[in-house]
Amino acid sequence: MTKKRTVFFISDRTGITAETLGHSLLTQFDVELDLVTLPFIDNAERAHAAIAQIEQANVVSGERSLIFSTVIDSEVRSILRTADAVLFDFFETFIAPLERELELSSTHTVGRSHGVVDNSMYDIRIDAMNYALNHDDGVTTHHYTQADVILVGVSRSGKTPACIYLALQYGIYAANYPLTEEDLDEGRFPEALSQYRDKLYGLSIRPDRLEQIRGQRRPNSRYASPRQCQYEVARAEALFRKQRIPYINTTTMSIEEIATTILHERKLKRRLY
Amino acid sequence: MTKKRTVFFISDRTGITAETLGHSLLTQFDVELDLVTLPFIDNAERAHAAIAQIEQANVVSGERSLIFSTVIDSEVRSILRTADAVLFDFFETFIAPLERELELSSTHTVGRSHGVVDNSMYDIRIDAMNYALNHDDGVTTHHYTQADVILVGVSRSGKTPACIYLALQYGIYAANYPLTEEDLDEGRFPEALSQYRDKLYGLSIRPDRLEQIRGQRRPNSRYASPRQCQYEVARAEALFRKQRIPYINTTTMSIEEIATTILHERKLKRRLY
Structure with a gap:
């Protein structure tokens, strides 16, 4: 040893x-x-x-x-x-x-950083996080007017953790919408999304990594098959390009990097610093 | 200016x-x-x-x-x-x-910290986060065997953000269960919880702060009334004491502090460092 x-x-x-x-x-x-x-x-x-x-x-x-x-x-x-x-x-x-x-003395006070929080900051984080949870995975498309950004992408491309991290770290209201097979087949966004085009941001991923992630949840399924993953990713990227939606490939990125890239590229106004 | x-x-x-x-x-x-x-x-x-x-x-x-x-x-x-x-x-x-x-040279490599992640670390975080989301607010009490810790407390005592932060920062599987009025009235945990007593950790909060948080969601409701908040907090704390469940008062704590306190007091084994 x-x-x-x-x-x-x-x-x-x-x-x-x-x-x-x-x-x-x-x-x-x-x-x-x-x-x-x-x-x-x-x-x-x-x-x-x-x-x-x-x-x-x-x-x-x-x-x-x-x-x-x-x-x-x-x-x-x-x-x-x-x-x-x-x-x-x-x-x-x-x-x-x-x-x-x-030209000042420090106050030598413990804990202002992660410490005794003022309630308003706590409230912003919680509020943004609840927003992310309530607008996760397209469960509701109401209140998209409140969203600072709406992440779109195929299932398991990293949308949920990015939304939650944007909320916790930056106080950003981030919703997410998983592209359905119908959306991909038809090559367009659903009605509920198209009116918020300026808020959309795409997440893509390498098909072989998507296979791996989906395979952990549903091994040997059509959902996790190479063919399906390749098809979905190709169609999603084609849709982003056609609709001129900016997007990033999340394959080698950490949750922090995905969130920070979106924040800066979309020039979102953070509520927490 | x-x-x-x-x-x-x-x-x-x-x-x-x-x-x-x-x-x-x-x-x-x-x-x-x-x-x-x-x-x-x-x-x-x-x-x-x-x-x-x-x-x-x-x-x-x-x-x-x-x-x-x-x-x-x-x-x-x-x-x-x-x-x-x-x-x-x-x-x-x-x-x-x-x-x-x-007595070593540094590699001067960018980005190993929040950077080019190895997939296993990403997978642990996502897996733990999905666990938290799927076991939030008592939506399902299945799979509690998998939980590293189960947070219990009245509605809006800070359970959800603590669970999510435990997942993201430490790779901990944290479920949470909101105490119902029935649980509080009867002064005991439901069957689904009592078999996991060793995993329980209580969150409490000052009643006036609870009023404030609940009032933002449902102003002027019974749910947010001083009387109801006082009653629930008093009963929850009595329950924790009676059942010898450790608990903390989250009123002046940040999400990071709540999560870290639970990690250390329960001596949970983190999967991420």
Whole structure:
């Protein structure tokens, strides 16, 4: 059994920012690591418990652990500095130059980021998410007037996760409509959609990947067959081109990339920043 | 009209990491800023276009802009360094010490973080999200055996967004069940739930906040009345205590905090890191 070095993501809130930062750096190295997130480290007692855990990991792996910290509280940070570990202290690194540039002192307040939310922001996210859920998969074509964007594409081209992510991250009202065989055969959008042409955005996907995704849900079905997937994708793309609807191929994109591409290409006005 | 300083979040991928990091720093200052995200800045041409936009912002505001960059490509980064702006370069700042500590060279590869995803990771997220959507609001109580956790609480206590976030961020299979008036009156969980007691986690909320949330959906209804909200919350909490189900009060928590708290308190095994 190989002993892997341990990486700790430490935060006084959720640790999501520390993880994101750490990942974007660590994926640059071809090395196997054990990852541990310690969220809500917001007082001295928890900081000392974290130190104990880190020192134990050092013993197990025989190497100094790495720490990516987004902790804001100065007492907790000073305790973390005592760890026998390599500390990447995000706050420490950037806050002083930022204070100099802004000619302001930081408030050293925990948790304004993912923290004590103001209700209006929470309400926007939830409202946008409910909109996405209520207008998922063409279940209702009412209220399309409210939509910031309507994603269209064949079944399993990535519409639902993109809509939900647009809601959660950006507060965008995104509906989605799965192209039916009838739409594809006839080569046109249904009435309910054509009046909102300016809001449409197409998602496409490589047929072999579509086969794979559909096959996981309904193995050996006509729905997941190479022939059907090829046909649907070809017809959908032809429809997008004919109707001059912008579209992207989602095959190698993450949910974040699909959502962000739509946001920027459609120049949607985000409600959350 | 006041001239606000502009902050640019620049990335060769989605810009979400740059925004998250930048926010967590900027929320420490009591200052109004214009925020601009420039995603997908992944070649020299786009980098030069970004520079032009930054210099225009400098002219408009009369102050140097701030740049938070997570760009990995070294050519793009060297172009960004020519901007008349304050550059916070995450990659530059942390990668060299990390290379020294790991005794490895970084691969300088763009986009492994939110980037070119391996399909298995995409599939886990989508699968977990579909699970959440198919087991939302008690629509089906089948397949609870598959659930990692089942959130219970009164209507509008934050169950759905928490389930979806658990799926997207952590690959957790989370179902949710809204307590009915019958459940609350009788002070017990329905049969379908009681056999999964170990998976249950309660969400509660302050009655006045519940009133507000429900009132936005159904103003002046019995559902949103102070009396009804107080009654439901009191009965739900009594039920959690009686059945020894852990629960949290979500009133002042963000979606991320609710999800992360559940993950850690229930010691759920995440499928994504």
